[in-house]
Amino acid sequence: MKTKYVLAIAECANSDYEYVVMAFRSALSELIYDSLTAIFANNDAKHAAYGPEYCETALTSVHIVNLAISILNHQISLLSFIAFLAINQLAS
Numbered sequence: 001m002k003t004k005y006v007l008a009i010a011e012c013a014n015s016d017y018e019y020v021v022m023a024f025r026s027a028l029s030e031l032i033y034d035s036l037t038a039i040f041a042n043n044d045a046k047h048a049a050y051g052p053e054y055c056e057t058a059l060t061s062v063h064i065v066n067l068a069i070s071i072l073n074h075q076i077s078l079l080s081f082i083a084f085l086a087i088n089q090l091a092s
Contacts, residue, residue: 004062012055012069020051020076027083031090038087045083052076 027044030037052073059069 005064008058008062008064009066009069011058016051016055016058017076018051019054020048020080023048023051023080024083027087031087038090042084042087045080045087047080048083049077049080 023044027041027048030041030044056070056073059066
C-alpha cells in the first residue's frame with residue numbers, strides 16, 4: 001500500500017517537476033533570439049504548468065492529500081501563467 005504512495009510522490013519529484021524545469025529553461029533560452037522565437041518561449045512557459053497538473057493527477061489516483069505538495073503545485077502553475085503573460089508583453 002505504501003509503495004504506491006511513494007511511487008506517486010516520486011513521480012512528482014523525479015518526472016513532473018523535472019518537466020517544469022526543462023520547460024522554463026527552454027522558454028528562457030528562446031527569449032534570447034527575437035520576437036518570433038518568443039512565441040515558442042510563450043508556449044514553453046504555458047506548458048510548464050503541465051508538470052504540477054500531472055503531479056496532482058498522480059497523487060489523486062492513489063488518494064494522497066498533501067497540502068504542502070498541492071500548494072507547491074499551485075504556485076508553479078501560477079508562476080507558469082505569470083511567465084506566459086510576461087512573455088506576451090515582451091513579444092508584442
